Amino acid sequence: VEKSAQQPKEGPVRKPSQPAVFVPVDRMPEIQEARLRLPVLAEEQVIMEAVRENPCIVLCGETGSGKTTQMPQFLYEAGYASGKGIIGITEPRRVAAVSMSQRVAMEMNLPTQVVSYQIRYEGNVTTDTKIKFMTDGVLLKEIQKDFLLQHYSVIIIDEAHERSVYTDILIGLLSRIVPLRNKKGLPMKLIIMSATLRVEDFTDNKKLFPSPPPVIKVDARQFPVSIHFNKRTPMEDYVGEIFHKTCKIHRMLPPGGILVFLTGQAEVHDVCRRLRKAFPFRRSTTDTGKEEETFKDTRRFKKDKQKQAALPRIHLDNYSALPVDEGDEDQLAGVDDDECGYEGCELDLGEDEDEKADPSIPLYVLPLYSLLAPEQQAKVFQASPAGTRLCVVATNVAETSLTIPGIKYVVDCGRVKKRYYDRVTGVSSFKVSWTSQASANQRAGRAGRTEPGHCYRLFSSAVFGDFSEFSEAEITRRPVEDLVLQMKDLNIDKVVNFPFPTAPSGEALMAAEQLLVSLGALEEPPRTGRVKDIERAKLSCPVTPLGRAMASFPVAPRFAKMLALGRQQDCLPYVIAVVASMTVREIFEDLERPAASEDESSKLAQNKARLMQMRRLWAGQGPSLLLGDLMVLLGAVGACEYAGCTPQFCETNGLRYKAMVEIRRLRGQLTNAVNAVCSEGGVFVDSKMAPPTESQVICLRQILLAGLGDHLARRIREEEILDPKWKNGYKTPLLDDPVFIHPSSALFKKPPEPPSIAVLLPQYCHYGPPLETPAPWLCPSTGTIRSHCTSTFYRVAWPLPAVEKAYPEGLDRFKLFAKFLLEGEV
Numbered sequence: 008v009e010k011s012a013q014q015p016k017e018g019p020v021r022k023p024s025q026p027a028v029f030v031p032v033d034r035m036p037e038i039q040e041a042r043l044r045l046p047v048l049a050e051e052q053v054i055m056e057a058v059r060e061n062p063c064i065v066l067c068g069e070t071g072s073g074k075t076t077q078m079p080q081f082l083y084e085a086g087y088a089s090g091k092g093i094i095g096i097t098e099p100r101r102v103a104a105v106s107m108s109q110r111v112a113m114e115m116n117l118p119t120q121v122v123s124y125q126i127r128y129e130g131n132v133t134t135d136t137k138i139k140f141m142t143d144g145v146l147l148k149e150i151q152k153d154f155l156l157q158h159y160s161v162i163i164i165d166e167a168h169e170r171s172v173y174t175d176i177l178i179g180l181l182s183r184i185v186p187l188r189n190k191k192g193l194p195m196k197l198i199i200m201s202a203t204l205r206v207e208d209f210t211d212n213k214k215l216f217p218s219p220p221p222v223i224k225v226d227a228r229q230f231p232v233s234i235h236f237n238k239r240t241p242m243e244d245y246v247g248e249i250f251h252k253t254c255k256i257h258r259m260l261p262p263g264g265i266l267v268f269l270t271g272q273a274e275v276h277d278v279c280r281r282l283r284k285a286f287p288f289r290r291s292t293t294d295t296g297k298e299e300e301t302f303k304d305t306r307r308f309k310k311d312k313q314k315q316a317a318l319p320r321i322h323l324d325n326y327s328a329l330p331v332d333e334g335d336e337d338q339l340a341g342v343d344d345d346e347c348g349y350e351g352c353e354l355d356l357g358e359d360e361d362e363k364a365d366p367s368i369p370l371y372v373l374p375l376y377s378l379l380a381p382e383q384q385a386k387v388f389q390a391s392p393a394g395t396r397l398c399v400v401a402t403n404v405a406e407t408s409l410t411i412p413g414i415k416y417v418v419d420c421g422r423v424k425k426r427y428y429d430r431v432t433g434v435s436s437f438k439v440s441w442t443s444q445a446s447a448n449q450r451a452g453r454a455g456r457t458e459p460g461h462c463y464r465l466f467s468s469a470v471f472g473d474f475s476e477f478s479e480a481e482i483t484r485r486p487v488e489d490l491v492l493q494m495k496d497l498n499i500d501k502v503v504n505f506p507f508p509t510a511p512s513g514e515a516l517m518a519a520e521q522l523l524v525s526l527g528a529l530e531e532p533p534r535t536g537r538v539k540d541i542e543r544a545k546l547s548c549p550v551t552p553l554g555r556a557m558a559s560f561p562v563a564p565r566f567a568k569m570l571a572l573g574r575q576q577d578c579l580p581y582v583i584a585v586v587a588s589m590t591v592r593e594i595f596e597d598l599e600r601p602a603a604s605e606d607e608s609s610k611l612a613q614n615k616a617r618l619m620q621m622r623r624l625w626a627g628q629g630p631s632l633l634l635g636d637l638m639v640l641l642g643a644v645g646a647c648e649y650a651g652c653t654p655q656f657c658e659t660n661g662l663r664y665k666a667m668v669e670i671r672r673l674r675g676q677l678t679n680a681v682n683a684v685c686s687e688g689g690v691f692v693d694s695k696m697a698p699p700t701e702s703q704v705i706c707l708r709q710i711l712l713a714g715l716g717d718h719l720a721r722r723i724r725e726e727e728i729l730d731p732k733w734k735n736g737y738k739t740p741l742l743d744d745p746v747f748i749h750p751s752s753a754l755f756k757k758p759p760e761p762p763s764i765a766v767l768l769p770q771y772c773h774y775g776p777p778l779e780t781p782a783p784w785l786c787p788s789t790g791t792i793r794s795h796c797t798s799t800f801y802r803v804a805w806p807l808p809a810v811e812k813a814y815p816e817g818l819d820r821f822k823l824f825a826k827f828l829l830e831g832e833v
């Protein structure tokens with residue numbers, strides 16, 4: 008038996024199967040009783056023995072078997088938190104970190120000062136904390152501060168099967184940290200927990216673990232589930248089909264809960280609404296349908312109000328703002344989900360068919376998705392009202408993160424919403440696509456937890472056969488410049504050699520390295536010498552001091568660069584505000600959004616002209632117009648902040664309340680991050696933010712441009728116009744076809760002539776034929792439909808040497824631009 012610091016009260020001789028130390032936990036009897044029914048409890052000895060004897064283990068168990076709630080308790084009882092180190096557990100989702108910490112604190116009868124959580128913006132960790140739930144990103148940041156993680160005696164990586172980027176990186180890093188700690192006589196354990204999906208990526212990976220860690224499988228009792236495929240696969244209105252199928256199950260099949268899988272929050276609410284209409288059910292006052300439809304998080308909201316006082320204030324007189332009424336928190340309903348991305352890919356559901364039902368057994372319909380307020384989420388765990396049938400309409404959070412009791416029927420749409428990234432346009436978007444076979448089977452398994460069940464799949468067996476076997480790891484689907492910078496900051500220069508559970512492509516790594524060099528975050532590779540050496544050097548550029556400063560900011564590298572340069576001319580508060588708003592998606596209410604009802608439609612039309620005018624006001628006049636849509640962002644943030652960031656203000660001014668709250672948090676957080684880095688220099692972030700002066704606007708433009716140099720574009724020339732429609736188009740370095748200023752941009756046909764040089768933010772830009780009026784459009788390269796976008800263009804002046812330095816390789820392309828830059832108007 009290994010001697011370890013986690014076992015301070017080292018007993019005399021003991022059997023290996025006995026815990027070294029037993030730290031008693033005083034649980035409520037009913038909790039203890041429920042625990043004893045969990046499959047992991049039966050394996051506690053086996054698991055703890057494996058933990059004692061191995062630096063790293065993989066714990067694999069069906070969802071609901073008790074991994075997340077029980078593993079920290081086993082370790083606590085075995086004394087892993089009674090020495091110097093504490094027990095850390097990472098979750099890919101913020102909600103899971105918060106709600107699981109609360110659940111475990113409750114089960115252990117311990118205060119939240121002891122069982123705590125830390126997520127990006129908040130936490131309740133104290134010096135007494137023994138079990139700390141956190142998001143994977145939080146732990147990654149801690150590794151940057153202390154590579155050995157000396158604060159911890161055990162790290163549990165939960166939901167490893169989700170293959171989130173940070174989880175993957177953490178496993179790679181911990182595969183090195185754990186042996187290092189043990190070598191230094193500071194023992195540490197790593198526990199990788201996963202649903203019963205592919206674990207070979209972790210175990211059969213010699214680069215990651217030279218000697219494979221033992222896998223402990225927890226067998227949960229699983230009853231047989233009959234799978235029913237559809238004869239045909241609905242491609243269009245699958246949401247409608249899901250609704251009909253659910254109605255049928257409820258009307259025709261014996262009692263048992265129904266779990267419906269959809270892809271996003273909007274779909275979930277749509278189906279909930281239709282089911283409630285079809286099977287009306289009189290709710291008690293404490294359990295009204297209205298309340299469930301409302302997914303506000305009052306707890307957070309109150310906190311925001313307290314934080315408000317500490318945030319920078321803005322002079323209202325200097326911003327154009329419409330009058331504000333008293334805030335009505337209920338306006339929050341209808342705010343959409345981060346996870347769902349924009350609503351552009353919404354389906355037109357048409358009118359409800361009149362489902363004539365015999366509502367003899369009421370249907371108790373509950374929504375479930377990751378951003379649902381915890382109180383609402385908790386409802387799925389509570390017993391449904393007597394005499395009703397439970398029907399949970401969920402996104403894939405119900406696939407593995409949360410277990411709902413009493414489910415007998417699963418209805419699976421077979422789809423999932425995922426983020427996709429287009430390397431050419433730089434547009435990242437959410438798309439609904441088929442899920443994997445493993446996920447579909449996981450979903451089906453939800454039906455067989457307490458008795459034999461049924462799974463109704465909204466696709467044919469042939470389509471299922473075409474699904475990929477497993478879901479791809481996220482790391483292979485997104486740009487990696489932020490990860491590469493974080494690793495370089497950890498002095499991992501040869502990122503290609505990093506033990507990734509699944510490695511990103513060499514192409515993605517190269518693109519990341521090049522961007523970071525052009526931003527000045529990495530040292531430039533030598534340009535002379537043997538070709539082989541040059542090529543190798545290109546993939547192992549060390550980090551620069553600027554790069555280190557950039558790595559300390561919790562934003563993408565191009566934004567981090569802006570923050571790092573932001574001190575000039577007191578521009579920092581503006582840079583922070585712009586960066587914060589550029590990192591948050593969909594700030595503006597979509598003015599082209601199809602109305603949900605007639606009522607809404609006329610309201611939208613009335614509002615539109617007024618809101619467009621508001622945005623033009625925010626864009627300002629004269630020099631501030633040079634900042635284009637970024638000035639609109641700045642104006643919106645400034646005005647909203649001054650007004651106290653109320654839902655009412657956002658509603659009146661066409662802003663998304665949730666986005667504005669997110670921006671406010673980010674501003675606070677970025678201000679702290681910048682101050683922490685700059686404290687030696689005595690930099691002070693102005694708490695009052697009047698609109699920028701003329702010279703600040705010019706400075707601001709340069710700072711912002713420093714991060715966006717690769718998005719330069721110039722107006723298309725007469726001789727390049729191949730199609731009359733191309734007039735007023737812009738040429739970018741990467742695309743052959745021109746791009747256009749979107750009509751909703753503050754700079755659309757304004758000033759009289761469109762700018763000759765512009766910087767284009769791909770995520771806000773319009774690809775495809777020019778638009779005269781804002782209308783839904785299809786992005787040809789990503790295939791996504793966006794009903795709203797803003798392009799950000801502004802004139803720039805940049806000295807040639809800077810361009811040359813930033814683009815040693817693509818200079819020819821940029822010479823043209825550079826010429827414009829030198830000769831063009833400032």
Ligand code: ADP
Binds near residue numbers: 072073074075412
């Ligand atoms: P796993 O991590 O293996 O999927 P969990 O530890 O999350 O399993 O869950 C174990 C059990 O605890 C499940 O039966 C689940 O329903 C129950 N549970 C988890 N969280 C809560 C909660 N907040 N309220 C009530 N029961 C819960």
Ligand code: MG
Binds near residue numbers: 071074075165166407
């Ligand atoms: Mg779990």
